[in-house]
Amino acid sequence: MEASLDYHFGTQLQTHIKTPTSLKIAIIGFGNVAQFLAKAFVSQGHTVLAHSRSDHSDTAAKLGVSFFNDPHDLCEEHPEVVMLCTSILSTKSVLESIPFQRLRRSTLFVDVLSVKEFPRSLFLEILPEEFDILCTHPMFGPESDKKGWAGLPFMYDKVRIGNDDIRISRCGRFLDVFAREGCRMVEMSCADHDKYAAESQFITHTMGRILERFGFESSSINTKGAKDSFDLYYGLSMYNSNAMEQLEKLESAFQSVKRELSGNLQSLYSRQLFEDEGE
Structure with a gap:
């Protein structure tokens, strides 16, 4: 910028x-x-x-x-x-x-x-x-x-x-x-700053990089976004001792959401199956 x-x-x-x-x-x-x-x-x-x-x-x-x-x-x-x-x-x-x-x-x-x-x-x-x-x-x-x-x-x-x-x-x-x-x-305090920043700034940068690698196709309704340098992102991860902990929490949260979604889909599929057999 x-x-x-x-x-x-x-x-x-x-x-x-x-x-x-x-x-x-x-x-x-x-x-x-x-x-x-x-x-x-x-x-x-x-x-x-x-x-x-x-x-x-x-x-x-x-x-x-x-x-x-x-x-x-x-x-x-x-x-x-x-x-x-x-x-x-x-x-x-x-x-x-x-x-x-x-x-x-x-x-x-x-x-x-x-x-x-x-x-x-x-x-x-x-x-x-x-x-x-x-x-x-x-x-x-x-x-x-x-x-x-x-x-x-x-x-x-x-x-x-x-x-x-x-x-x-x-x-x-x-x-x-x-x-x-x-x-x-x-x-x-510097310690509190890094704790809060890892929970917000680092995770925001991480999600941005994940979405960047997702492979979305460009469309006519794209929204504008900011892009940080890799040096900044690398610095945030290497020089904030809380960053890796937050990355593990993010991975755990993703797996939790995935399990919840899979469970609901399985429940819906089973319900529909029983309804079809009862007809």
């Missing part, structure tokens, strides 16, 4: 006046989702920097974002917030490639992955102890931009936030970006 990019939009954003509450936010990984989120950051007056393996400098310029080809140069800008916007599968390698020594101590690290226990564990394992950690999951994507974010859930877990006023305020100002857009703010 491509986020819509408007040149005039980016030009207008340059005129925003920075406020005392504005943040300097660095985004690592600048694909569709990152660009989608960057638009909201810039529109609210925040300074946004970006780095990615691919060159997105032209797109960044249109959005009012400063793009850096070298992560060292980006980190030397001393962003207050570093947001990882990578795929689940590449998160560890990207995190390990960041030159932490060039950042200010106590920098806030944020992720936006669809699984939460995995990045939480990585952050706690790899990041210096002085850095703050906020795990989040915007439960929407670039397609939601057409209707706005009002009422859409934004999950977050303050995994490690310093107890001084500056750190607390910085975390609050970042979360306020989504609150101001009208999101329904949901504070939840």
Whole structure:
């Protein structure tokens, strides 16, 4: 899904006046989702920097974002917030490639992955102890931009936030970006998120892939649907410890429905057979 990019939009954003509450936010990984989120950051007056393996400098310029080809140069800008916007599968390698020594101590690290226990564990394992950690999951994507974010859930877990006023305020100002857009703010532990997500998101993706392989013929009354990448689906299954349990429950539920249907059909057949013999 491509986020819509408007040149005039980016030009207008340059005129925003920075406020005392504005943040300097660095985004690592600048694909569709990152660009989608960057638009909201810039529109609210925040300074946004970006780095990615691919060159997105032209797109960044249109959005009012400063793009850096070298992560060292980006980190030397001393962003207050570093947001990882990578795929689940590449998160560890990207995190390990960041030159932490060039950042200010106590920098806030944020992720936006669809699984939460995995990045939480990585952050706690790899990041210096002085850095703050906020795990989040915007439960929407670039397609939601057409209707706005009002009422859409934004999950977050303050995994490690310093107890001084500056750190607390910085975390609050970042979360306020989504609150101001009208999101329904949901504070939840990473463990609970993954439990609920396996019951809903993973099963939904699984059913979509099953139906994709079913071999339906195209018709004039087809309905539109969204298609996720296999990397995302693989990440949801491999990095959510609840996924396999839900897959087993799905298989069990399918077998239960199949047995119920077979039993009812057998009962109907037997009833009809007896009625025919009685005539």
